[in-house]
Amino acid sequence: MENQNASLSRQYDIDWIRVLATMGVFLYHCSMFFNPFPWHVKNNQLDSSSILVFSLFVGAWIMPIFFAISGINVSYALKKRQTSNYLKERLIRLGVPLVFGVFILTPPQIFMERMANNQFSGTFLEFLPHYFDGIYLDFGGTGNFAFFGLHLWYLLVLLVFSFITLPLFKIVPNGRTFGIMHLYILPLILIITGLIKTQGLGGWDLVFYLVILVFGYYFFSSSAFKPILKSTIKLHFILAAITSALYIVWFMMAFPQPGSVQALIFYAVRTLNCWSLLLCIFFLADKYLSFSNGFLKYASEASMPFYVLHQPIIVILGYFIRELSWPIPVKLIFLIPVSFTLIMICYHFIIRRVQLLRFLFGMKGHENKSITFSKNKGVTIHGNPANKN
Template sequence: MGSKSNERQYDLDWIRVIAILGVFLYHSSMFFNPFPWHVKNNIIESSWILVFSLFVGIWIMPIFFAISGMNTIHSLRKRSSLQFIKERLKRLGLPLLFGIFILSPPQVYIERVTNLGFSGSFLEFIPYYFDGLYLDIGGKGNFAFSGLHLWYLLVLLVFSFISLPLFKRIPVSDKLNKVHFILLPLVLFLTGILHIMSLGGWDLVFYFMTFLYGYYFFSASNFRSTLRSIYKITILVAVIATIIYIAGFPHPDFMPEYLFYGIKVLACWGWLLIIFYLADRYLAFANDFLNYTSEASMPFYVLHQPIIVFVGYTIRDFSWSIPLKLIFLVTVSFVIIMSLYHFLIRKISILRILFGLKG
């Protein structure tokens, strides 16, 4: 993860692939847990599936933004500012537009039908898709300008543009003091005061700071060596904070809300460091499986939620047990997504471009 290395960092590729699988399982759990979602099972599960959702929700989106910040360094090394902007518009903007106009309408339709907000066919719903902005699950607007789950692409696109002048002016530091491992989570904690916009469990400013950390902190040349020296206490802090957070969710009566938020920040920070430590130690290699799944990760991400929503919609009223439904939902959705990628997307140039791959 050193900033001076021009070699490809395979541990980051592994983290991205594993995180994509994590967000796939997380959205599969949303079909069963008590949180609002586009389509829900006829029986809600508030024990082990909820615990899984809370645990993954702590770190899943922050790790995406941290990796994106780290990858921005390598992208800017090879491109001018104009080339960087064009590359981001192509690799992020085109999948986002495809999601907004092709993948989002069926999901909004399913949400409206299952919540008695619409009673016609999908073709009859299409003209209504442009009625008002879709701002949140259960809202009145239909036009999903952020692409629903693809809000990450929109936010990353904005972050990339507004931070470009900063990245060009202030270079990455070669050395970082251990004190930053304490100061940086304090900064993340302070972002909770702002309440700009909550997405995926965290505020927009939280994600922006994580993106900047990926560029300036996680990419420092001595980050890995420092991380190795503190990983034991990092694991201890992450586990304790996670247990307190999950046990006290949404927040315990005996603890102020801001303090409980601080516990969540500590858990997130700890798991980010643990993930980077484990990837550096065990996943600094490449093989054919990584090459295949690394390229498949963007199409998989773009497709996963629409497929989960569709499969969930078809089985929501079945009288199956929750474990059986979960196995069916995960297995069938995974097979459909990978079949679409393997047999269509990766072989057809226009589809490759629409899903963020090189043509």
């Protein structure tokens, strides 16, 4: 019983990674307003130096770390919950904010994109009937209906992965023994996934994310992972530094032609970069962030609504400042703190205080309160501390 309880004890370092990664996504999307990559709304001047370097570095690992954490969370969820409860929670915590985002938060972003690209003229209310004209497939396209919620594609993909991986996880549960060789075999599997092309999202293919989630379930959640990682961490830091420099410089100087041998080598370098950075992040979090405090509790609860809300705020703000004559550093200094402040005001004073909004943004109900309905007694509010994963 002690071993089981130990295996189910909360890992605060994982909570810290999730919170910091959410902030990383926020900063990454702020950089998308300025870098040369296609995006919903672009500044009138673009930066191909420091901001691009930041985007390349963060983009290499930011979404994979979310899927790795998701795999770890699945391993704990399936140990604590029955299958039906697990699937129900997935549908509510992922599906509800996804649907809310598709129909409420996404239309303003598509409207801003169409206006910025001179693809529509008129008011937002005049645009709304056109939101269902065609399927939105890429930046600057002609379709408007983004069924995946734009940046909320992560919720849709994770929801689908939760269902398709369940049979595997039930048949082959985690808890297997891992050795040092797995740290070298697993990235080779990721490199091989580069030969499979399905749909690219957030810089990587869906198959890549699926493999990362499976690794999270079986390997990153294993009790043997952290001791093995600690014994080999110097190599991972060296590899992370070398591959980061090689990947970024190669990208900026001579991006290889798709399908060429150079492109395959480039993908292998980028994959090793992602893998080594993930390992470094897990090591640093375990060493320095294995604790809890009031800030972590607050930020952990805020991470989902912050993620759901952050891009619409950035896009709307970016739209209104895109043609101003301000220098890029001034716009950057304006966009980041103002966007962050607006998001946190919406969360702290509105979303977290309104039960319906908590539900729509994927949050659990207020702590110490739950509502039950009875024909005889009507509505009853009673204590029910939130059960945090």
